[in-house]
Amino acid sequence: MLRKGASRLALRSIASPTARPAASFNRTSPIQQFTTQFGSLASRRPQLPQTAHLKPIQAAIARRNITEKQKEVESKYQHEEIKPTPERVTATSSTHPIFGEVATETPVKEVDMMAGVKHDVGTVKDTFSLKTVPREAYYMGLAGTLPYLATSVSTVYLSWEINHANAGYGFLVNETDAIRLLHLLEPLQIGYGASILSFLGAIHWGLEWAGFGGYQGYKRYAIGVVAPAVAWSTLLMPIEGALITQFLGFVGLYYVDTRATYRGWTPHWYAVYRFILTFIVGASIVVSLIGRGELPGHVPSAVTRAEVFHDKGSSEERLAKEEEARAAQKKDAAVSDDRGEDD
Template sequence: MLRSGSAASLTRSSFRYVSSPISRRTSTLTGVSRLRPLVQRNLVPQKPSGLALVLRQPLSTSLQRYAGPYDHPNYEREKEVGQRKLVAVPEEVSDTSSVHEVFHEKGVEEEEKDEDMLAGVKADFITIKETFALKEVPREALVIGLAGVLPYLATSLSTVYLAFDINHVGADGSNFFFSQPTAEALLHIIEPLQIGYGAVILSFLGAIHWGLEWAKYGGEHGYRRYAYGVVAPAVAWPTILFPVEYALISQFCAFTFLYFADANAVVNGWAPHWYSTYRFVLTFIVGASIVATLIGRGQIADQINRLPSPADRVKQLRDIQYQAAEEEERAKRARIIAEGEGEEDEDEDDGDEEE
């Protein structure tokens, strides 16, 4: 016989009450008074829970709130689609195209594509090609800029060739076009030209920012933009007083620093968007020329006489002036001494005549 939860609890409560030794000592009235609230609680109908209400409702009513747009099919649309004739595509449909194989993820195993081992190199080459393409740079600026760095490149190549010629003469005792004294003399002429022309280029690159400020490109920035045109020549022109190696290294650092300054100006909107790429190409040519000159000169550093630098010439000029001043002072003292001796001789002659 099945019992409900209320009947079972009532039976257990009655059994505990009867079997308890305390209940045997109490009166029957006390036991009845204790059982009355429990019986009333189990016999009074209670409010059913929400789950019970749902279970008592029909299934269609219970699932109505879960209904979606696909629970109301469009029979006319389905009939129209069902009347269409399927198109046969034999080249795409086969007996295995719709069959899922057991040990494969896909129905038909795809052929593995060969990996291109040079894909990274090709991507780098394309990037370099696009960088040096300079499609967005105005043609006039590109032509004049390249023409401006050609003399610098020519001096560098001349230095490399003369260094090779001098080195070849020292090793084999023969030369191609110039003898060693002639090549050394030409080298001493070309090196100051390269350093001086580098100072001119640096000054011009700084002056470009003055023009951009006057044109108010990207707004007015005042002293911050004018500083480019002041610092560049202030760093460039003192390098002509340095020895050749130190001058070239200093100019290389100046070109590199100025390139990063120009790139920062492009980022800030102070210069056209193509200017950083344009400056990169020109700086690359100039930097490569400086490196080539340093390498060529390093090959013959111990085979040529060191050309006096402008600082040495200034020092030599000061020494000459100091020596000339000393000689003039000696001549002046000698003349004064001679004049004094002449006066003494005249005084002696006058004394003899008086006697």
Template sequence: MMYRTTAARSVLRALQSSNASVARSTLGNQIFKAQMTSSARNAIRPSVSPSFAIAARKPVTTALVRHSSSSAKDDDDVDVMAGMKSEAKVIKETFSLNQVPKEALYLGMAGVVPYVATSLQTAFLTYEISRAASLGDGLIFSGQSAELMLHMLEPIQVGYGAVILSFLGAVHWGLEWAGYGGKFGYRRYAAGVVAPAVAWPTLLFPTEYALISQFLAFTFLYYNDARAAAAGRAPHWYGMYRFVLTFVVGASIVATLISHEKVQQVVTSEHTIKDKINALIFLQKKEKEEADARRRGEIEETD
């Protein structure tokens, strides 16, 4: 009886140990298969960027981010365009001549026409002289004719500049007589005196020096007129009005100087102020000698 009981217990223990080993083997196989399946999937599946993964998991969020970024760019473009329009408006208002009386505006613009015309003619005659020097003949005029016309045109521009400078100085005399902004006496009269005192001696200078001197005079008078307008000694629109006209005159003078520089080696050099003074002295000496000779002849005839 005891032998049977012991044998039965041995059989039960053997069955339990075999079942446990089978269970452990089955569990190990399942874990190994799971690991192999996971590694195989990872090896087969391509690598995905985090941003794409986020986009795949959160398409709504990604769309909102993209919309906000594009909206920010559009806002920046709108801001830039608005800023450019604002700056253009400020520039337009700054250089506006709407407050200038129409009569003064029209006559002032007409006053710069001779400057522009003489500058354009000087540039054309310069082209003719250069063409004649290189090709033997000009487009319309010959080289000698163009050179002669250029020498006739130079004193016209310089003389007109002296007239305009004197006129700009006389404006301050009129403002003083009218008492515009108060009475300033010699301080305002001085501007009217200095302008012609500087302008008219330039008629004796060579053309290049005369034009440079008048350019500096126009610039100084503009500075003085702008200060007068800002201080209330002249109409408030007078500063911008003078700036526009001075700009046109200055550009014309610069164009003429450039044209003279281009033909400096071609055109016959004009007489300098020293040559003119020496010629005047020689002429006076010659006239005096002729007068003395006539006087001696009259004395001899009398004797």
């Protein structure tokens, strides 16, 4: 009776503690070793079915517990026809990364080395975009910077002419005309800068009257008072001091306009608009200061120019007078020599 197949199967399913003493130890199955929350290889490595480590009777019982839905899925896969895919067979189809899928190509991502620079450039463009600025205000504002640019470029050119005329050669005008034109540009540049600075301060009065961003009272009125006070005081200063003061005035008013924009006192585009115009005017003032710094030492200042022009004249005139004096000295020396020979 013990030799029958059913009896041998039943006896084989009973574990013998004396024959296998190591079976009493708890041993983690291969499936559980790779299914923890820290094991990322669980879904990538081939695994044995859950009934593989069970004994025959236990496996038979586990198979009987399969639901009807699972049976349908198994039947579907059982009768599924596998289609040939020869296009996937390549020289490298049998060699793939450990963490990659079988018979699939790993996409290669190209790294854009200029991505950071492009992002920064795009940020700058978006920050200083003038698309929201009204076209009339944009064009009129740029046109208002042209007199500053013209006087700055003229100052640099006249300084170059004076330096080269003093060395003995010029390009278009002589030294005297260059100095006179330079002193004519000084009040034009300072007066125009004072007018523009006063105008920018008066804009806040108009915004206050219109009630843009609410009525702020004396705080906004003060901006329109301090700006012209600083601007017109530069008319009494020497040229270099006036240019520096106006530069500080434009930069300070830009800071005030920026804070006002952030608080909603002005349109949202006003801060960027003011930055562009302030940059052009500030660069023009710096160019004018650089040009005036290259002037020779004999060029008169704004205080003594009338006296110097009346008494001394230009360097050419001084050189002509010196040549006349030397010729007179030589003539006197020759006359005295002739008298000595006659004696």
